[in-house]
Amino acid sequence: MKQAIISFNNVMKSYDDDVPVLKNISFDIEEGKFYTLLGPSGCGKTTILRMIAGFSEPTKGDIYFEGKRINKVPANKRQVNTVFQDYALFPHMNVFDNIAFGLKMRHLPKEQIETKVKEALKMVRLDGYEKRGINEMSGGQKQRVAIARAIVNEPKILLLDEPLSALDHKLRTDMQYELRELQRRLGITFIFVTHDQEEALAMSDEIFVLNNGSIVQSGTPVDIYDEPINHYVADFIGESNIVDGTMIADELVEFVGHQFACVDGGMRPNEPVEVVLRPEDLTLTSVEAGKLKVKVDTQLFRGVHYEIICYDEAGNEWMIHSTHKAVPGQEYGLNFEPEDIHVMRFNESEEDFDARLESYED
Template sequence: MKEPLISFKNITKTYDNDVNVLENLNFEIEEGKFYTLLGPSGCGKTTILKMVAGFLQPTSGEILFKGQKITDVPANQREINTVFQDYALFPNMNVFENIAFGLKIKKVPAKEIKQKVTKALKLVQLPGFEKRGISEMSGGQKQRVALARAIVNEPMVLLLDEPLSALDHKLRSDMQYDLRELQRNLGITFIFVTHDQEEALAMSDEIFILNDGKIVQSGSPVDIYDEPINHYVADFIGASNIVKATMLEDELVEFTGHQFECVDGGMRPNEAVEVVLRPEDLELTDVATGKLQVKVEAQLFLGVHYEIDCFDQEGNEWIVHSTKKSVPGQWIGLTFMPENIHVMRLNESEAEFDARLESYDE
């Protein structure tokens, strides 16, 4: 097995108020992948990024880089660069001077600096912008300059601290594609911090979801979206319909007063659980043939689909994404496939969840 590029071993970070921002954190980062640290404000994601960069020291535990301890190694001696949320560009320097700054500090020969800056500008799609003043550039162009300044040093790891948060929606979407393509072209490890779920799903090879200083779940975007381990993850990632249920036996669950076939198992008979059904997995049908009968409360047109807000007779709210229109006040039926029902145990940890999934294959 290939050695991880970065390892966090039992990392805890405590500030002056004795509150743990990170608590006994353990995870590994492989080389050449796009990772995203995802979570709400205050969950610890930026603290992790600063520790990888060398701007913060853990209270306890150790950080390894290619198997070597770097917990006490200064930031300027790590093969790591950071793109900050506010770009941190020098307003009194032009584009070339901003990008070349780090190379000049390292006393790289002028001819080599010019070659590296020219190459970096091509990679971020800003060829010919060398003499442009920073004040003359748009937000998206400034973002690209900040990226070029980071990659020109050829780091093994690039850290990105919510770098797209100040951009408008269209430009933000464009930059998501550009960042993903840049990472693939460079082949280096990206660690990206965001609180935007759609951004994380669109860009990442692997996502770490954090809450209260702990990694709640990690995995590919598809795995996390399709198989959230608990209420927090299911509610945080994408739109979800979450209802209380009872797992009667393997592949049979009861909710809203009805029994439904599903594909989950490995739980106790009659165990209290929660069920997740994604809005796009619910299909509109007539009341007679629907597995659920719901009354339409409201409807919004979102371009590619309608978002329909419904309630069943027990008061459970159901959000449906459909290309079919409905009428507020109308009773309709909802149907779904057994594989669309995802059953979650209450308070199940990621380790317990993984063990249960492995048991399915035995």
């Protein structure tokens, strides 16, 4: 395990005795990784970013940078730079002067400033744009100028507060690839804030999923998508079919009136649970060959697949992603494999979830 460059230890933040924005959260950020803080508006993700940057102090708890407590360290004394949602560029300055601003404030020699600015522009693929006016640039170019201005100061951590939200879909996708590649080339720690789960899954080494001031689950994109800890995470990360069930025994779960083999375990016999099946893991077949019988209600073409909505005999809705058309109004069989079934306990903490998985796998 790499050294933790940032650590939060039971950090709480509240304003004027209101409900806490952050509720005793603890986590470590390892050096050289791309992290994403993911959650809806008001969940606390931007507050975490502001605390790392030094724009806000915790009400309780401690924040450490490379093992040293930094609760009271001012923003300008931290080896951190921030790229804001609106980029915060100076419209009256050209590209060179925007990027060089922080270096000039440090009174670096002119030759050194020129070298550093040109290197930063090359990193963000804006070579030769030094004299371009900010108002003459596209949204994607402005974003890259903002990143160049941040990285030219050689921070150990780059904070990005929803910097892609103002871009159109295609440019946003392009910039996701560019940001990820830039992070790999620089080798510095990126901490990215977004409410877009597809963005988080595409870009991150690790994701922290937040809700109501708490970290609900953390892990790699694959871990969080394949093993959501609860209904909130399963519903927030991607599309999900979630139904009530009963864990009969290890590797045997009941839902919609039928028992199915699964790969989960470590729960109490006959424990009430929730069952998740992702739309891409479901297939339609003949009624006789299916594990459940469903009737197609609607379908939409989504470009790479059809989104098919069905209902089973108990009235449960099922979403299916398929490359094959279905016929609305027709009955089909619904098929899935044991490893496609993910079983979730009610009110299970991340610590208990991890411990159960370890004990069961052992």
